[in-house]
Amino acid sequence: NAGVMQNPRHLVRRRGQEARLRCSPMKGHSHVYWYRQLPEEGLKFMVYLQKENIIDESGMPKERFSAEFPKEGPSILRIQQVVRGDSAAYFCASSPTLQGRGEQYFGPGTRLTVT
Amino acid sequence: QQQVKQSPQSLIVQKGGISIINCAYENTAFDYFPWYQQFPGKGPALLIAIRPDVSEKKEGRFTISFNKSAKQFSLHIMDSQPGDSATYFCAANGGTYSGNTPLVFGKGTRLSVIA
Numbered sequence: 001n002a003g004v005m006q007n008p009r010h011l012v013r014r015r016g017q018e019a020r021l022r023c024s025p026m027k028g029h030s031h032v033y034w035y036r037q038l039p040e041e042g043l044k045f046m047v048y049l050q051k052e053n054i055i056d057e058s059g060m061p062k063e064r065f066s067a068e069f070p071k072e073g074p075s076i077l078r079i080q081q082v083v084r085g086d087s088a089a090y091f092c093a094s095s096p097t098l099q100g101r102g103e104q105y106f107g108p109g110t111r112l113t114v115t
Numbered sequence: 116q117q118q119v120k121q122s123p124q125s126l127i128v129q130k131g132g133i134s135i136i137n138c139a140y141e142n143t144a145f146d147y148f149p150w151y152q153q154f155p156g157k158g159p160a161l162l163i164a165i166r167p168d169v170s171e172k173k174e175g176r177f178t179i180s181f182n183k184s185a186k187q188f189s190l191h192i193m194d195s196q197p198g199d200s201a202t203y204f205c206a207a208n209g210g211t212y213s214g215n216t217p218l219v220f221g222k223g224t225r226l227s228v229i230a
Contacts, residue, residue: 031215033217040223041222042121042222042223043159043204044220056216056217102146102164103147103149104161106151106159106160106161109157
C-alpha cells in the first residue's frame, strides 16, 4: 500500500522559470491538499482539491500559482515565474473519501530552490 | 480565529523522561486534533489524533490530553528516547465542510532527547 508520492523530491529553478510539482495520493484517497513549509516554520495550507474540482484555494497566492487534480493522473501544483521567496518545501497530503474522516497523510515533499 | 498556538518552541529532555508539548486553539468549530512528527528532510507523519468527545487518548508511549473548555490539547511522550528527537506539530481542522478540511498547524516544537 504505497503512501503519498511526490516528485521531484528536489527542484532547482532560476528566477522567472516555471516549477511543476506532482502529487499522487494514497490508493483510495480522492482528497488532495497542498501545504508550504518555510524553514523553521509550520505548514501553511495552500489549496484543497478533489478530482477535477478545486474546493478551497484560499491559501494560495492569486498570481503565479495554480493547482489541478485531473480525472486521470497526479495532482499538479504549478508556480509560474518563480521568485526567490518561493523557495520552500511543498508538501502534498491526501485523505480518505469517506466524509468525517479528518486524517491526512503527507508525502515526502518537494524542496524547491530558486536561484 | 484560525490559529493554533504551540509551545514550547524547543525542548530538551533526558532519556527516559516525559516530553510535554502544548497547543491552544480558538476556533470552536475544530473537531479533529492530530499530532505530526517530522524528521529533517522528511514529510510529516501522523502520530496520534483525538476528537473532542474524549479527554485522553493513548497509543504506546504517546498520549494526547484534551481540554475542551480551555481549548487546549497536549502531547505527552513517556519514556522519551533519542529516536524521538524530531519536530512535532499539532494541528486542527473541522467545521466548514463535511469532514475533510484543511489542517491548521502550530509552528512546531523541536524535541531533543539526550542520553
